[in-house]
Amino acid sequence: MERGELAAWLRLAMTPGVGPAGARRLLAAFGLPQQLFAQSARALGTLASPAQVQALQQEPPGWREQVDATWAWLQAADPAAPRRLLTLADGGYPPGLLQTEDPPLLLYLQGPPVTQWPRAIAIVGSRNPTPQGALNARQFARTFAQAGLTVVSGLALGIDGAAHEGALEGAAEGALATIAVVGTGLDRVYPRQHLDLAHRIAQRGLLVSEYPLGTRPLRENFPRRNRIIAALGQGTLVVEAALKSGSLITARLAAEQGREVFAIPGSIHSPQARGCHELLRQGAKLVETAQDVLEELAPQQAAAARSTPQAAPDGDPEGFLLRAMGFDPVGLDALIARTGTGAAQLQAQLLELELAGHVARLPGGLFQRVERG
Known part of the structure; x- marks a missing residue:
């Protein structure tokens, strides 16, 4: 840039x-x-x-x-933890985030280059977990990383930190272990207790923020960044949460985005379990082991593997996509089926057409071709 x-x-x-x-x-x-x-x-x-x-x-x-x-x-990027800025018009912008109602115009990144955003699972929960809750987060994250999933969380104390640590322990060499979505500028680390953890994530994962450099840890930023955490994962696992926990915001956003929500049950006497129990009453999937989550996500992973990007038959990808759209509103899944193009590549093409005024983005994740006079 x-x-x-x-x-x-x-x-x-x-x-x-x-x-x-x-x-x-x-x-x-x-x-x-x-x-x-x-x-x-x-x-x-x-x-x-x-x-x-x-x-x-x-x-x-x-x-x-x-x-x-x-x-x-x-310009001052550390070669071991490169820095970059993604714009909304960048082909490398996370496709899951593009589908949300208000994707950030800019994403600040620090960590190894990402050629394709990985399959991921978000893990969130209490800042004051029980010892068992912290252990569960770490063990689940380690198992997910060993299975090839990137773990997304928010770098907060408690469950978030345990999840990042578990992912770093379980990820294979060279794999993107974990993504930390933060509520400050990337020139700051909050909380300060996670300074060393943030440095390790920048070398084997990604630090992500929508906030400009110098942004302090303002209270209102943290609930807002939760939509990014939800959008980067195929699902969200809530390990422990009180009834007024910000983790429930992340779970709600994940559900609104059409992603799976998982919750670990706990003791009826534990305040940290009440948020999870509320999610279960609302339809979240009860899980007891990491394998429960992996089995639920398996069909999505298989579908993603089948949706390998293909070139347009006539060498004109944008024209090919417009013809495949027709003139009625259409969803991303239908376009993947019609074109045989992978979701990430398709999202990039749709954004280019949207910025050029040829496609309109409608509520409910739909797109419609626009004829310009």
Whole structure:
């Protein structure tokens, strides 16, 4: 990414009052941020409110400093733990996250390069687990990693930390062991007790954040980052959680995204088990062993293995995809079946068509071809 491109993406992300949904609408109409900021107020006003247009035509507070800091952060990368920035228009953007209602415009990453996002399972739970709960998280994560799954969690104390440790213990050499989605900028580690753990994850897994450098551990950031944790996994396992735990937010988001939710039951006398019991009453799948989860995910893994990317027959992937879409709303699964293209490649093509104004993203994970006059 060139510095000018970085500056334009950061400016869009930092513009107050626009938000991910508004930014996507503008990108779909005008192209990439550099083209968007070249538009007149009148053109922007066709898709943005007067307040948004005014904000888009002004430099966001602290924007130039953020460009300098981010550029320096990217250039100073440790070869053992590379740093990079993914934009919403990047073909390497996580396909599961693209399907959510408000995928971040920018994702900050630190860790080994990822050519294809791995099959993963999210593990979340209490920051104050019982000793048995922490042991369960570590053992389940170790088994998942040994089975080839990447473990996603939030780097918090308690269950999160135990899950990351177990994944690092169980993953094969060279495998992406674990992904930590954090609620701060990647130039900070929170909690400080996990500084060493964060360094080890950056060497054998990934640190991920949607927040700009310098972002402090603000309370409101942590529930919001949970949608990313849910989106990166094929399912979410809640090990222990109180009734008001943030882990229940992650589980709800996973269910809304059409992913499996698993819960480990506990003692009826334990406050840390009540959140899991509530999830079980709501339809989460009860699990007693890691194998229970692996068996539930096996059909999804088999389907993913069958959906290997294929080239378009006529050498025109975008035209081929548009013809396969027809003109009625269609879901991703149907497009995979029609085109024989893998989900990750298909998501990248759909995003390119959306940004070019040829495809509209509809509620419920549907897409529709748009005829431009």
